[in-house]
Amino acid sequence: MKLSKRSVFLAIGTLAFLAAFVWLLTTRGPLAPVGVAFATVTRADLNPDVYGIGTVEARHAYTVGPIQAGRVLRMLVDQGDVVKAGQLLAEIDPVDLRQRAEAASNAAARAREAELAAQAQVAEADSRAKLAQANHARYQTLYQQNFVAREMADSRRHEADAALAALAAARANAAGAQREIRRAQAELQGIAQLQSSLKLLSPIDGGVTAREAEPGATVVAGQAVLRLADPAQLWVRVRVDQARAQGVLAGQAADITLRSAPGRALPGKVVRIELQSDAVTEERIVNVAFDPAPSQLYLGELAEVDIHLAGARNVLAVPRAAVAHRNNQAGVWQAVDGQARFKPVQLGAQTAERVQIVSGLAEGDSLIVYSEKQLEETMRVREQALTKP
């Protein structure tokens, strides 16, 4: 009797051990079915976003510089200053320009005086010509009455012709002198314009973003001395992966998150999509303006932008984690009689979380969303909590 009681204990112990062993093998060992988590196909509104990062840039950036080489004489503004259109910003050293202007003005005065002299010469030539013509007429009459020799009359006629020619020459001289005046005046004006171009004026109402030269520095023609931007015309130049850029249109709303304020999204709007994409990085460039513009922005600051695309209303959707690919075919895994089966589906619009099912599944269908290993066809599966809550 004692022995049989022991046998019972032994049998129970053996059975318990075997049961625990089998349980361990089938739940944690190699024979265990793959733990999976399920989800169902539901109807939902999908609001897809396109995400890109960019930098805050000025829509138009103005560079102000001299049109010919020179030395910076004065800088009147500094970075950050607010300027008005037409305001004097900087001046380039004129070097000898003032002296050249004085020379030109003297040349003009001299031309005017030369013109007066030419006019006097015309008057003199005119007077001579009149006298010669009167003499000529007188001698002609006397010759016809045979009072003087023909040689005398011819000499008077020559004098009259020569005086007329001298008059014409004097008149031409006077016209030349007038042209000389205009030339000298034009030269004077040119130098004055050159002088005014040495004063660098602001083309816009805006702010100074960079001061790139200091008094005394030599700058070449076209080199920027100051850079200006209109703070009201700042936007984010966003780079969007070409693979995801489909559907981005001008006018769509966007959220702009500046790197300096990670938790706060600013409203924005897509203003323009640049025709020229970046071929090297395979990104499309989208300009997103602030709407409305915040009071203070910093150029070159990194910004993350979410562009809200047109959504899909009341469509069949599944979690995006459920979508798998097999032989270049998109699909989902389903559990049929405890075994995994691949079901090809056609996908539509997608958000970060969910993806639209165009065909292949019906509402309420159950599908595998998570699995603890890579699923294969006819693999045994079982619902299980895969991560600790």
Place this chain on the structure above:
Amino acid sequence: MINLARRDIAHNLKSYLLTGFGLGLLIGVTLTMAGVYRGMVDDAKVLLHAVNADVWVVQQNTLGPFAEPSNVPDDLYRALLGLGGVAQAGNVSYLTMQVSRRNQSQRVMVAGYEAGQPGGPAFLVAGRPIGRAHYEAVADVKTGFAVGDVVRIRRNDYTVVGLTRRMVSSNGDPMLFIPLKDAQEAQFLKDNDAIVEDRQRLAANPAINRPGQSGVLDAVQAIQTSSHKVNAVLLRVQPGTDARVLADSIARWQRYTAYTRDDMEEILVAKLIATAAKQIGLFLVILAIVSAAIVAFIIYTMTLGKIKEIAVLKLIGTKNRTIAAMIMQEALGLGVIGFFVGKFAATLWAPVFPKYVLLETGDAGRAFVLTLVVCALASVLAIRAALKIDPAEAIGG
């Protein structure tokens, strides 16, 4: 006929079971060591299986992104996609580094991949796949990260959006998947101080910063801070295309080195972890021999401990065959108990190990057979000793 073994075991049940339990723990350790070895080899292969690429294109004359550094241009994939038989091409970048979360740093292998192309995690256990082009990550559960955690890689913060499982590098470091462009930046971008110092160095160089040519300096600086390199390009071929032929043609005409999946496995298993695996393998062999010896000694001493009883049995005229069967059955019983306890223990503690321990059913089968053979051999020794016992010893001393 009375089963002597059962009677004897029932007589000393407690000590018999305890002996079996002790043997079991020893066998469990051996099984675990085999699991450690298998796990190490599996770790080396798991990434290859997960990315499921047919051809790996890497820098010419290098052993791929894991065994040797490899850099290829990130627009190489365009040329490769144009080859006949290529279905998909994905740029990937791998970088083992420390990432920090809540000021605690964790060693991971950061893998950059392009969404929809080969190189990403094959399945998830929580969360969702990467949906944005930047600053999102999918982590292996071994990292200890949870969905929603923010981890810092270099100068940017990444949000963990999904978790995967069994995604480790060949060293066993858990993986962290991030978008390719971010990974390129993390791999090739210098820290801010280095960038600023480089700018100053360049600006001080009169050949680059020439007066009157201010554009040159900007252009040189822009070249220095941007990177268009990846570590490898993964190809998937169209059905019916021979990956070996494709790899050879890439090596010949594109002037890059291309490996098929088998080549990669060979590199990872035979080259990368060869020494470590041999180390563990040798230790496993020694452990198996020592375990077998201990099992044999235990059975032998157990029999020798019963000299008086066996002598009595002989004295009352028990046949030698019956005594031999008793010893053999007890030995095999110990082996069976030991094996099951060992397997039980190994399965129980295997998941606790920091690196993967893979208990293969085949290994368990081999261990079972080996245990029984060792027990049988040991019992033969014991039987020889038992049969030599003089029945007179039962009466004497």
